[in-house]
Amino acid sequence: MKVLVVGSGGREHALCKKINESPKVEKIYAAPGNYGISKEAECVDIFDNDLESLVSFARDKKIDLTVVGPEAPLDKGIVDEFEKEGLMIFGPSKEAAKLEGSKVFAKQVMLENDIPTAKSSEFTDSDEAKKFAASLVPPVAIKADGLCAGKGVVVAHSREEILQTVVQFMDEKEFGEASSRILIEEYLQGQEVSVLAFCDGENIIPMVSSQDHKPVYDKDKGPNTGGMGAYSPAPIFSEKDMEFTIERVLKPTVKAMKEKGTPFKGILYAGLIMTEQGPKVLEFNVRFGDPEAQAVIPRLKTDLVQVMLAACEERLDELVLEWDERPAVCVVLASGGYPGTYTKGYEIKGIDSFYKSGDDFGDKSNEVMVFTAGVKLKDNKPVTAGGRVLGITAIADTIKKAQEKVYNEIGRISFKDMHYRRDIADKAFK
């Protein structure tokens, strides 16, 4: 089989590595890919949102399966475009991707199906939003309706901050149309847990739980990032919580989408918060999370391609997934200044010490893996090319051992102004 992976982050590197393990696969292309991905796949110079070029590439190369990493092409309708051409693609249609592309739509689905979530009010008029804001006791969460590259949610801790966010989102149109409609949401307290599931429009298979670390600094201080690290499983999330999430969140969502005539295929990601009343949904995503993918995918023992094909062909009910029982911890190394401005082009020393000729990045036992994101070759040397530069994942018998291992391995890599959190997975010991 020939597989095309769309995207260029650590998540897509983890996907390519796992896809390469499938005996079904003879060739992988990645569009556009990155430095590490180029060891797993042939990288082609097509951007992930250039749907026309992606379709014609897949047609020309007779790609058997396309796998989409990021949300933007899904929101733009990549699945619909591929399916029009009779090309197999793993992911939700444009309509089904609204579960992530519109927070208002997702909230409606949750309310209509009694899915536990935060109370919220929707606004399209900024004066009404401001009037409402004046009556609120902070903190509250303010959410732009559309996709804002992970920057569309502000937890406001004072009335001034609430007002200021409403003005930025709605009057100043910080994210254009995406923030012209907002939700103002009750603040919920608790640890966050991610539960992802493979879906085929009707059946779901949940994956092992994981926990992301969004804020840039230790102890969850500083602004939110795309994610500074993840680990799997999250011990706070019991089997009972998983059962609850399957029955009260994942199944009802997939059933509702089918009933709407827009069945959900692909990855449904429930971003949960563990409140005193149990898990509640903060958001849905319609693809693997990054870095969660870098902690979850390495634990999958079942052939990922087999699972994705079964999802495309609506026969997930035939499969049972097998997981490595051992936990995984992933720490992201970022450029100094990220998530604000940062300088690119610094040489990354030590990264190639993880690369074994003819194989991929990682150690022999596959217990340490490097997944590259913002890394490219310049004058034949790997240099930084993004905010999140790479992730290192370690697998071990316990979370503690995986954490120790990953922080030991980080010592092998360095670049100017490199920074990373030192407390990834500490929450597991609380």
Ligand code: AMP
């Ligand atoms: P979202 O994209 O909706 O998951 O929001 C991004 C982040 O904002 C979440 O990971 C939470 O840390 C925080 N957040 C969102 N909604 C709420 C809420 N209702 N209460 C508390 N924190 C929230």
